[in-house]
Amino acid sequence: MNKKFLFLLAAFSLTLFTACEKMPVNENNLNIMTIPAEDFPEPSTEPPVTEPVSETKPEIPFDYTICFTGDISIEDGAWTTQKWINNGRDTYACFDKTIVQHMREADICLADNEFPYTTRGIPTEGKDYIYRANPENISLMEDLGVDILALANNHMYDYGAQGLLDTLDTIDNTDMMRVGAGKNLEEASEIRYVELDGLTTAFISGTRVEWEELTKGATETEPGVFRTVDPELLYQRVREAREQADLVIVYIHWGIEGVEYLEDYQETVGKELIRQGADAVIGNHTHCLQGIEFYEGKPIVYSLGNFWFNSRTQDSVLAELHVTGTRSDYQLQLQYVPALQSDCTISYISDPDLQYQYYRHLESISRNISFDENGICREIQSGQNEEENDDADADNNYDYDD
8 A cells, every 4th residue: 555545545534533523413313223133144163265276386397318238248258358357447448438428427327237247156058158247347337327237138047046146136236226137027027117307217128039948037936037029018017117107118138149130020029119108119139230210209229239248340339318398298319329349449439421421321221210410310201211121231240149
């Protein structure tokens, strides 16, 4: 109430009081109205009703990066492991600074762990190659910034149940999470949820290699990997994750080693995983890069190949998913950080001409995708000859150890 209004109100009150004081009162002329008490409403004993105030909390905007590696080898006796140990376990002796920076700065980093951490156990019979790593070697994964280790693969049971159980214990004694193997099928197929501010991400990992079961699949009572030759339980887990998470990612071990072309089931299962609710499917196992496809607007990365696995010289990659927006409206973008594995090291490809060749080759073995100069992978509607993907050049195939 402003000062002018208060002044006028005071003046009016004074005038009214003065007029009333001078007016003669004639009691006989007073007409007093009396209202019966029963006409007054009873006072309410109920508390006043207040309308609920709708408070919609603003959604948290985010910009997250989730990165993925292919096969990593720190098993005993491997050339990669020996180089790392001979250099005083110096991470930078085997991984260049750009690659390490990307891994450490990612909000979530998932790596393939294709060996058990154990000094015990009995070698699995019938396998051409068996691997295991001293449990202390897990320090390399920690130093790289890995958050999740994927265990669903064809070497996790190389030293039997004892080797697998030692692996679970070793990982559980770190700050890292594991997915894809467990003490029983329920644990092996368990969905792992990661909560970031404003975003819930679900991770599921399974293995589709070895038609003959040399690597034991977990059962209701026995340890093993999440074996998904029959994919129905995998589809079920994806549907369950879809009900709980904003983002659902499947990391799957599949394909034929050393070749760029796909097996039919990779395409069939990959697309069905998207239909069941996955937002991205990331494959590995083939020891070489395979192509990419967008299905219903979502990426299927058929194989990340080797990340740091042996001494051979070959293209590699650190794949990144960038998630930006809010929980109700976010965008998912796939980016490839181009890398080269050579002489037991992994290095970022920084030369623009080599990057150009790298991305053009990936386009040639992929479907409906293109890369820009920054490695951003986008879906295209036409212009890619699908026959190029089916008839991969045999000269690009490699002979790899299991």
